[in-house]
Amino acid sequence: MERIPILKMGDFLLVTIQVDLYDQLAENLESDLINTISKHSSKGVLIDISAVSIIDSFMGRILGNIAVMSKIMDAQTVVVGMQPAVAITLVELGLSLNGVISALNVERGMDLLRSKMHTSDNEEQDYDDDNE
Amino acid sequence: MTTITNSKEEALIIREQDVVPLRNRVKEYGVKIGMSILNQTKLITATSELVRNLLKYGGGGKVIIESVSNGRDNGVRVTFIDNGPGIADITLAMKDGYSTGKSLGLGLPGTKRLVNEFDIKTELGNGTTVTITKWKNG
Numbered sequence: 001m002e003r004i005p006i007l008k009m010g011d012f013l014l015v016t017i018q019v020d021l022y023d024q025l026a027e028n029l030e031s032d033l034i035n036t037i038s039k040h041s042s043k044g045v046l047i048d049i050s051a052v053s054i055i056d057s058f059m060g061r062i063l064g065n066i067a068v069m070s071k072i073m074d075a076q077t078v079v080v081g082m083q084p085a086v087a088i089t090l091v092e093l094g095l096s097l098n099g100v101i102s103a104l105n106v107e108r109g110m111d112l113l114r115s116k117m118h119t120s121d122n123e124e125q126d127y128d129d130d131n132e
Numbered sequence: 133m134t135t136i137t138n139s140k141e142e143a144l145i146i147r148e149q150d151v152v153p154l155r156n157r158v159k160e161y162g163v164k165i166g167m168s169i170l171n172q173t174k175l176i177t178a179t180s181e182l183v184r185n186l187l188k189y190g191g192g193g194k195v196i197i198e199s200v201s202n203g204r205d206n207g208v209r210v211t212f213i214d215n216g217p218g219i220a221d222i223t224l225a226m227k228d229g230y231s232t233g234k235s236l237g238l239g240l241p242g243t244k245r246l247v248n249e250f251d252i253k254t255e256l257g258n259g260t261t262v263t264i265t266k267w268k269n270g
Contacts, residue, residue, distance in 0.1 A: 022152050023184075054155065054173060056180040057239060085173035093177060093242035094228060 004029045006036050011043040012113055013075075018051045026062040033066055037073045044113035045070050048106055050081030060095040067100045076116050078102065080109035135209075138199040146192040151183050154195060158210060161199055165206040167268045174246040175208060175266040181243045182212045182262055190214025190260060200265065207248070207267040215259040222254055 002025060007014040013036055015029070033045060045066070049055070055063070067077040079102045090097065103109035143154050158179045162172040186193045193214030200209045219225045228241045244250040248270035254260040 020152055020155065023148055054176045054180060056177050056184070057242065058184060083173075085170040088170060089173045089177045089246065092174070092245050093181075094245070095242070 003032065006032060008036070008040055008042070011117065012110075013037065013040070013042045013045045014048070015045065016048040016051070020052065020054060021059050021062075023058055026059050030062050030066055030069070034069050034073060037070055037075045042075050043117055045075055045077045046106065046109050046113060047077065047079045048081050048109075049079060049086075050083065050105075052086065053083065055082075055086050055090055055095075057093060057095055060090060060093075060097060063100055064097060071099075076101065076113055078109040078112050080104065080106050134202070136201045136203075137209075138201055138206075140196065140198045143195045143197070144192075145183055145186055145195055148187065151180065151187075154183060155179055158197055158208065161197055161208045162266070165199060165208070165268050167208070167266070171266055171268065171270070175210075175264075178243045178246040178264055178266070179210055181239045182210075182264065185239055185260075185262075186212050186214050189219075190216030193259070202267075205267045205269050207265050207270065209249075209263065209265040211261065211263045213259065213261045218256040218258055218260055219252075219254040220256060222252065226252075 004015060004017055004025065013033065015033065036042065037045065047063070047066070063079060070077045077100065079100050081104070082102060101112065103112050141157070143150070143157065145151070145154060155176050159172055159176055162175055167175070183195065186195070191214065193212065196211040196213070198209040200207050226240050226244070240252070243264070247264040247266045249265035251263045252260065
């Protein structure tokens, strides 16, 4: 069965979607990703959709699901590289992708994930200090 | 205004794997008349929504892709024909947020916003036919 590869990069997972998704492929990605987060205790997921030329309501829902599920698993999801035409179409369709954090490109997406990790590290630090 | 069909083809949609090739065919029709990327994306997204309905509620069916012209503008028309159960309340089905399935209910009203012309004919027990048209400069 066709699958989308998930790459591990330190504390993060990197997914580059190079093909146009059909339903089964998107559902596989959703479950594979959640399992991989659990396996590697990943702290962040970066999904590059710069090669995706269409996102309909089903795929939009899958992206939203991934963001919510990974959050429950204590990992942040950032979606990067959305094409302008895809963004316009999504909003006209009525899908606002609430809860999905996005960045313009992979570089900014990585920065965003790192900064989110730092803030949560600091929070833990503060908490420890309070206890001492 | 009369619309002329310049070229036309049919595709049978019976399983999920038929969806991506159909989307690509529709895209080619858009490219051929010089449709902008944005209008292509809207057209393909609308096609994707409707073909999902065709599979999910209609149990598969037939899709006709046409390259059309109305004298002033060229466009792509896509017709989705299924022999499924039909839609009981068409007004309700066209409302944002309504769905009998597990989806978000954006399908029909959302699709209508993406295209220039949207026509739906349904009869209980006799299936549903949806026709959409996207003009090149629409």
